[in-house]
Amino acid sequence: MANVISAKNVNKSYGDFKALNDVNFELEKGRILGLIGPNGAGKTTLLKAVLGLTNYSGDLKVLGLDPHKQRDELMQRVCFVADVAVLPRWIKVSQAIDFVEGVHPKFNRELCEKYLKETKIKRDSKVKALSKGMVAQLHLALIMAIDADLLILDEPTLGLDILYRKSFYESLLNDYFDSERTIIITTHQVEEIEHILSDLVFIQDGEIVLDDSMEEVGQSYFEVMVEKEFEEAAMALNPMNVREVFGQKVCLFNGVERSQVEAFGKVRKPSVADLFVAKMRGQSKAEGQAKGEVA
Template sequence: MSDNINISSTEPGAPLIRAEGVNLRYGKKTVLDNLSFTIPKGRVVGLLGHNGAGKTTLMKAMVGLANHAGHLDVLGLDPRKQRTELLQSLCYIPDVAILPRWARVHELITLMSGMHPKFSADRSRELLRRTSVGLNDKVKQLSRGMVVQLHLALIAAVDARIMILDEPTLGLDVLSRKAFYELLINEWCDGERTVLISTHQVEEVEALLSDVMMLNDGKLVLNISLDQLDQRYSALSHAPAAANAVAAAHPLLRYGSPNGASTAIFDGAMPSEVEALGQRVRPSLVDLFVALTRAPELNPRASR
């Protein structure tokens, strides 16, 4: 059980989220394994990992729904001991978020107005005008994509500093996912507030992210800004004939492409003799995800 870290979230430069040696076990299974990281203000952080990697558990710990060992401080508060205070400045949409099907949209706005002191009904209605959801619509009459947009409009109308989203677009078609992320980025992110998004649609969110965290079997195998990611990792596209020579340089991952070429990803600068065997390309976040979560032991620096 952790003690609250008495660091004010309003202190200049203080991170909004701070974890130090966070561990969580369910019986004999370690779900979160010694996680340490900080998340500052004004960031859009992608939390990536396979099913069972610990993403949902970590998010639940951040909002006080999962007991853990080690220190975890969100907005300067202990999520378990000060959860009521924390939820006044934090929004959370879990992966199984449900709105009452019998309710009309305007009734949900009224309900939120009475429940949350920092909720703005006017702001919620303004956000809904950017969607196809009507104030008199019943939840049960809405498509899944419209329900997700409604949920975001309700949550984004809370004057919070952190939004935590666990697979918010799961099961939606590509147009609904695009509409959701446009609403989120354009209407909520302002350079001061921070969003933490767990998702499997890595390709779709890469352009939205400022930072990425990757979990594998409860371990943090990557925690880096996308700017630093481009500086740290390199990739080489090469002909099949050079495969053995490239493999001898021990890349993190090698894979083929439909045009017959192969690509290798390296942690750090690749040897000059290897670079001469092909063309340097930018590694995608998807490829790095595969490399670091399929065989993290190949990259002992991954969690730094």
Template sequence: MNLIEVKNATLRYGKKTALNEVSITVPQGRVVGLLGHNGAGKTSLMKALVGLLPVQGEMTVLGLNPAGDRQKLLEQLSYIPDVAVLPRWARVSELITLMSRLQPKFSAERARALLKRTSVSESDKIKSLSKGMVAQTHLALIAAIDAKLMILDEPTLGLDVVSRKSFYEMLIDEWCDGERSVLISTHQVEEVEALLSDVIMLDEGRVALAISLEDIDRRFVALNHDPAAADAMAAAHPLLRYREQGRTTSLFDGAPPEHVASLGQRVRPSLVDLFMALTRNPALNSKQA
């Protein structure tokens, strides 16, 4: 069962194309990373999925049209946008009460149980909490909604490494159960790689790659080799060549020629390696122009 189905979705802001014929699916029980440079279309896609932006093409989330059935949709999913804030004047207990009145599938008991995993007290005011504590409070409130899908747009932006680790631990331990799915955009690729089951990479509004992590190992081949093999590797046209542990690694989409494969040792390509190979950094491109 696919919780998200998008086919040929296009979104334009005037002359700028934010999404260019994007087609993706997110099955149930998956943790999907949405990766892309700034301006690649990640936030536009997530806003479209929750009905905040209309798109051309086909889009269904939990079997609903996000733009046409937005109120019904928001009762059935959890969403933290990239500019998520909690009212600084409120106490945590007041936010639990507010959520109970606004969201029919919210469980105050569940929220309190999740908060016990943190150092946040119900009597605390938001303005007295650190950024990391606010993020954990927000996740506890959102994860207390009985939903099948959670959409998170850069939820740990600006947090230190300890706070990010605590956030992701709560997410995986307390919300992911094999039936629910998470779509999460982030720049901390190395930190979330171990959590993900699938990845979607956007490049200038297009899907550069949509694949499970299992299939990455089957499809892509990275060969670690000595400098003497550099010319032969280059002649085989790898996607990317980079230095790792004092040696050069060449990354191929599919199996390289046999005579080339014998010149190196196969290693597992990381998401960062693939991301660098398959997407372009607009900031770097503008400097080179």
């Protein structure tokens, strides 16, 4: 299957600050990728590189194109929703729909109207009269009505209530996504998207610290609520993270067989949020040890 994105040794620096450090990953067509990282980790810089909005060093191909040199061609096949919806405050909703229909040949007005019917947005309202959540809803309806090969959503439901967030992701799966489309989502609300993801990338300090399919995550990582009598045996296997819940140790393992830990207690697949926290703590600990060794 063809790769929608292929990144090899991609680097980006701002002066002495390295925003991207030898980033390598591939994303196949027809996948939904969750790009997760703390603030300042490099998510936005990576998305800018993918969209051709910043220069970089290394080899990066998006839909077979060089995003920096072939951006005009790329933008015919890619849609992007930023974390802050940018729409002119003076424009009416109906005018915004007319404008997008006029400038983008792949815009589906009927589909846009379908999305908007699920909201309380009036067609004669101006953007400045809409709530923050309504502006986000309008922006999403306009973008999702474009037949794009790659859809990039940066905190797409920021400012929306939980009912619309749930409705949005249902529409994304049922009305938009298919085997020919690929989606990248960044969000801090990882619990809301993990059920729709096929792939997962964690980024920290400009480096990829996890790049797996959700299937691989389920096979490689185990979380065990350890019974008291097995705590010593569990700790001997060097869990990558340990936390306490109601006085019981919950250990997260990687690189061990499930059969090795099943006797310790209840075994389950870790949530993306718990895995993310464990990875970030492990990365910080490793960096701290490295600095200590250098010192």
